[in-house]
Amino acid sequence: MSAFLDLPPARCAQGSARLPGSKSISNRVLLLAALAEGDTHIHDLLHSDDVARMLEALEALGVRWERTGAHDYVVHGTAGAPFPVREAELFLGNAGTAFRPLTAVLALMDGEYRLRGVPRMHERPIGDLVEALRQLGARIDYLENEGYPPLAIHPPAPVSVETVRIRGNVSSQFLSALLMALPLLGRPITVEVVGELISRPYVALTLALMARFGVELVERDGRFHYDGQARYRSPGEVYVEGDASSASYFLAAGVLGGGPVRVEGVGRTSLQGDVRFAEALEALGARVAMGENWIEASAPENGRLRAFDLDLNHIPDAAMTLAVVALFCEGPSRLRHIGSWRVKETDRIAAMATELRKLGATVEEGPDFLVITPPERLQPAAIATYDDHRMAMCFSLAAFGDIYVRILEPECVNKTFPEYWQVYRSVVRPVPVVAIDGPTASGKGTVAARLAERLGWHYLDSGALYRLVALAALRRGLATEDAAMLARLARDLDVRFSGDRILLAGEDVTEAIRTEDVSAAASRIAVHGTVREALLARQRAFRRRPGLVAEGRDMGSVVFPDAELKVFLTASVEVRAERRFKQLIDKGMSASIERLREELEARDRRDRERAIAPLQQCPDALRLDTSHIGVEEAVEAIFDWVRTRGLA
Ligand SMILES: Nc1ncnc2c1ncn2[C@@H]1O[C@H](COP(=O)(O)OP(=O)(O)OP(=O)(O)O)[C@@H](O)[C@H]1O
Numbered sequence: 028m029s030a031f032l033d034l035p036p037a038r039c040a041q042g043s044a045r046l047p048g049s050k051s052i053s054n055r056v057l058l059l060a061a062l063a064e065g066d067t068h069i070h071d072l073l074h075s076d077d078v079a080r081m082l083e084a085l086e087a088l089g090v091r092w093e094r095t096g097a098h099d100y101v102v103h104g105t106a107g108a109p110f111p112v113r114e115a116e117l118f119l120g121n122a123g124t125a126f127r128p129l130t131a132v133l134a135l136m137d138g139e140y141r142l143r144g145v146p147r148m149h150e151r152p153i154g155d156l157v158e159a160l161r162q163l164g165a166r167i168d169y170l171e172n173e174g175y176p177p178l179a180i181h182p183p184a185p186v187s188v189e190t191v192r193i194r195g196n197v198s199s200q201f202l203s204a205l206l207m208a209l210p211l212l213g214r215p216i217t218v219e220v221v222g223e224l225i226s227r228p229y230v231a232l233t234l235a236l237m238a239r240f241g242v243e244l245v246e247r248d249g250r251f252h253y254d255g256q257a258r259y260r261s262p263g264e265v266y267v268e269g270d271a272s273s274a275s276y277f278l279a280a281g282v283l284g285g286g287p288v289r290v291e292g293v294g295r296t297s298l299q300g301d302v303r304f305a306e307a308l309e310a311l312g313a314r315v316a317m318g319e320n321w322i323e324a325s326a327p328e329n330g331r332l333r334a335f336d337l338d339l340n341h342i343p344d345a346a347m348t349l350a351v352v353a354l355f356c357e358g359p360s361r362l363r364h365i366g367s368w369r370v371k372e373t374d375r376i377a378a379m380a381t382e383l384r385k386l387g388a389t390v391e392e393g394p395d396f397l398v399i400t401p402p403e404r405l406q407p408a409a410i411a412t413y414d415d416h417r418m419a420m421c422f423s424l425a426a427f428g429d430i431y432v433r434i435l436e437p438e439c440v441n442k443t444f445p446e447y448w449q450v451y452r453s454v455v456r457p458v459p460v461v462a463i464d465g466p467t468a469s470g471k472g473t474v475a476a477r478l479a480e481r482l483g484w485h486y487l488d489s490g491a492l493y494r495l496v497a498l499a500a501l502r503r504g505l506a507t508e509d510a511a512m513l514a515r516l517a518r519d520l521d522v523r524f525s526g527d528r529i530l531l532a533g534e535d536v537t538e539a540i541r542t543e544d545v546s547a548a549a550s551r552i553a554v555h556g557t558v559r560e561a562l563l564a565r566q567r568a569f570r571r572r573p574g575l576v577a578e579g580r581d582m583g584s585v586v587f588p589d590a591e592l593k594v595f596l597t598a599s600v601e602v603r604a605e606r607r608f609k610q611l612i613d614k615g616m617s618a619s620i621e622r623l624r625e626e627l628e629a630r631d632r633r634d635r636e637r638a639i640a641p642l643q644q645c646p647d648a649l650r651l652d653t654s655h656i657g658v659e660e661a662v663e664a665i666f667d668w669v670r671t672r673g674l675a
């Protein structure tokens with residue numbers, strides 16, 4: 028598992044994303060198919076951790092299934108009979124969509140089962156479901172803490188109640204699980220929801236899928252009636268819709284990155300409540316279009332997103348995406364009625380508030396709401412993901428704030444969307460970088476600055492940063508070997524680039540950093556990994572829309588390894604010594620060409636031979652030798668490469 032993933036600042040988003048199958052539908056369909064009479068051929072099933080847990084559980088319970096294609100499965104139903112294996116220990120990870128429905132179904136079967144999960148699963152309540160199942164005769168013990176998994180399930184006791192009561196204000200999955208298990212009773216029964224029912228669309232999804240498998244419940248006044256007759260029968264084939272919650276990241280990307288971005292796999296006829304995320308985006312001013320099986324989103328006509336105050340109870344998962352979108356809205360936004368976030372993969376309200384604050388937002392956190400005020404400008408941050416796939420996916424959108432975003436433990440997306448980062452990269456285009464590296468006096472600075480001007484992009488003279496540290500160190504009498512002190516100096520450097528002037532603690536040092544003393548010292552301090560590390564974030568902060576031309580020694584190899592165009596600019600040592608000589612003479616300084624050449628060769632050697640980030644031509648860099656061409660010709664050559672790559 029990689030420890031982190033650095034997402035570069037995003038320039039725009041465009042294209043289409045094919046969504047993976049819905050997790051909610053995949054796990055419901057697998058269970059219903061297992062309970063049904065006949066074989067069910069399931070297409071487009073999601074491949075993810077949570078679905079893998081359900082498949083493993085069914086196998087352990089003796090339900091036969093086979094994989095028949097990349098995302099195709101056939102499940103051989105048990106026709107409502109108890110599952111063949113009557114004693115089993117199941118590990119269900121952190122999959123609520125597996126844990127809750129299996130608890131309900133197994134509690135009404137005639138076996139001995141133990142259900143466990145990851146530590147977080149054991150912190151997620153299940154008491155309301157167990158309470159309801161006990162009314163039906165279920166015998167369930169809590170193995171650790173009252174009201175929480177892990178559970179021991181024993182054969183049920185016979186009871187003859189006609190109405191079961193269940194609370195619906197913590198998770199609607201409890202009601203869904205109970206409803207799916209009702210046909211196992213084989214007699215009429217009514218389920219009454221006590222108090223509020225949150226996340227209603229998920230219950231509607233459950234009812235629709237049960238109906239596809241032949242069991243229609245009648246709903247009246249918050250009560251659900253099972254007639255005691257209907258039995259699950261396979262519909263033969265089932266196609267799993269794309270995941271509507273996963274669609275939210277790409278639709279939001281379309282809005283934040285211009286768009287249009289189209290998601291394929293969900294649309295107007297979707298069973299999933301989270302398609303209504305598109306309405307929320309429209310309320311913010313975004314342009315949204317929808318077809319039978321697709322949704323498309325683009326930025327508002329005027330490019331401005333309205334702040335919002337929305338009740339998001341009906342789209343609890345996709346609502347997380349809105350919390351990050353709020354960073355780009357005009358003013359404070361309020362997300363209401365999101366109390367269910369507290370008992371999800373992590374306490375999502377607390378986690379969201381903590382991570383949004385890292386980006387510079389002001390966040391007010393309540394028991395079931397968040398108020399998010401965006402900062403003037405986002406600040407780069409390392410985002411903790413709390414083993415929660417949605418934290419990782421929605422925070423990827425912060426990259427639209429012209430910042431690098433570090434996502435910690437990015438593989439947590441495997442829970443529902445293992446290919447998320449690949450799909451993200453296919454839709455979200457980073458702010459482009461032209462990285463120009465080369466030896467001293469090859470003309471990098473001159474060429475890069477002119478190219479940046481021509482493109483209307485930002486310009487980074489990375490050598491200036493090393494020179495600034497060198498100047499500050501020389502002034503303080505620090506030894507060029509003192510890596511720790513130099514790194515601290517580099518981190519705390521008070522630098523401002525203002526047009527073509529460079530200010531150190533307010534003082535204009537544009538000329539002072541160009542002396543030969545400073546050049547030599549800069550080359551010496553640049554060998555320290557700690558100094559390079561301290562300057563990394565400063566250099567990356569230059570990568571802003573619409574693009575960056577960066578020059579130095581390790582632009583293409585270390586600082587911007589994903590640069591769209593890498594150029595190795597060079598010239599013979601004689602030509603470079605002559606250029607430097609001319610530069611000094613023009614400035615009215617005396618110089619010896621022989622001495623300059625020796626110094627230049629010494630710097631080249633040091634830059635090339637140092638252990639960390641040595642000067643070298645990247646394998647994917649284009650080489651441009653300027654020994655016999657002028658500045659304009661060099662700029663023109665690189666500009667052509669930029670154009671050929673479609674960057675300008
Ligand atoms: N074809 C050319 N390309 C670039 N610069 C040239 C060319 N011909 C002459 N020069 C001149 O060479 C001098 C050195 O260029 P510049 O300072 O841009 O090099 P550099 O590679 O950035 O050096 P350093 O790494 O030491 O900062 C400048 O005065 C520039 O005008």
Ligand SMILES: Nc1ccn([C@H]2C[C@H](O)[C@@H](COP(=O)(O)O)O2)c(=O)n1
Nearest residue numbers: 489490491493549550553579580581
């Ligand atoms: N990316 C960079 C840029 C510069 N350096 C070091 C090596 C140079 O000798 C010194 C000054 O750079 P210049 O202004 O001549 O481009 O700074 C580096 O190691 N990596």
